Amino acid sequence: MAKAPVLTSRADDFPRWYQDLITKAELADNGPVRGTMVIRPYGYGLWERMQAEMDARIKETGTQNAYFPLLIPESYLATSHELGQNFAKAFNTRYLSKDGRQELVWQTSWGSTTRMIGALVMMHGDDHGLRVPPRLAQIQAVVLAIKGEEAVLAKVRELGDRLKASGVRVHVDDRTDTPFGRRAVDWELKGVPVRIEIGPRDLENGTAMLARRIPGGKEPVAPADLAELLPKILEEDQELLLRQSRERRESRTAEVSTLAEAVEAATAGGWARIPWAVLGEEGEARLAEHAVTVRCLVAEDGSVPDADDAPGNVAVVARAY
Incomplete structure (x- = not known):
């Protein structure tokens, strides 16, 4: 008997697929007050990297950050708007012009909001879950122990340390009290670009199983090669995801x-x-x-x-x- 799919198919019911994915990938939950949400740690880690990327791009233009106390009950920084002088007149927001006169400002409202995460989910996700661009992923590779044997756990932890030292953002999943199949599906839902799976048989063969989320597929690799191999794979998959997105947009x-x-x-x-x-x-x-x-x-x-x-x-x- 075939297993029931983890997610509703995008083709069958796109809104349901989206809601299922937000919940099952542990991005966010509904908040205690209607219309609010709780961003969970995995979702917030993604959001932090998106904010940092936007901040860096904005600063490249020569723009500097500033902070003002929020005294207006509503926040108008949801998307982008040309506000003209409407709010300047309402709140008497002025600047000193080069002529030495106090002038009303002309305002635009630009906000980087969590809608960006929604756009990422809808553009890159598939019927198996998220596909997170490697440059944005707070976890680029997860190393999974298939069994709880001490030799397997030692190898998984050693490989995780080596990959971290090489600059890869890596997470070691040694929760062998949770079935391996469930953990593999969970990481696939979360869209981690690369899974590295190691069990007793892999130790015997001197290999690890490499699963790539973005193009799909698995292949055995030598663990000693991964520190050099992963950065190349992650960049290939970043480029593939960008190319697929552009092709979809153009089509x-x-x-x-x-x-x-x-x-x-x-x-x-x-x-x-x-x-x-x-x-x-x-x-x-x-x-x-x-x-x-x-x-x-x-x-x-x-x-x-x-x-x-x-x-x-x-x-x-x-x-x-």
Whole structure:
């Protein structure tokens, strides 16, 4: 009799798949108050690395961090918004201009939120669970003891120490009081890029079983080779995941030249790229009648445009959920 799947299939019920995965991969739970959540340690470790990456990229632009006390009951840092001077007028937020005058600021609101984790789950996950990009993974490799024999445990711990010393973010799973099959499924759900499994037979053969989460598949390897092999594998799998994501995005993005074509592509669940000169504010309002919005505006080469009405600008439109 075939085993019941751990997760609902993405194709059968995507929202249920998503909720199942968030729970079973131990990313988060519902909070005690309606609308709140508790981010569990594995999920928070992922979130910390995402924040650190965003912080580093922002600082590369020359931006510096600052801290202000939050005196406004609501936080407006959920996504990104051009606020104009609305809040500046409401809260009298001013700056000293180069002319020596106090001026109202023009504000934008940019926030890195846990929605980024949701995007990662939906883009990279599959019917077996998460697939975490190796550069973001707080655990890049997990070394599992298949049996509780002392020789096996010693080898697993020694290999874990060696991989840590080589710079790999590694976790040793020597919880042999929990069945090996359950532990392997749990790590697959969590999307750890690499599993290294060692049991008595592996010790006899002088090998370890290497399982790669992103491309799939298993192969025996010499434990002595892993410190050199893993960084290469992790980078290969990072590139593979990026390539797969870009291919998926491109396959679901239509280049269109009319408003009707944009609506058709977006309502079918994809994206549409349409020249801003064709769309304009009037076309944007007509898109809204179909629950389709401009998700971003880019220059012809994909970069950030100098101005909204710069020649060659392209609007990327899609359904808003």
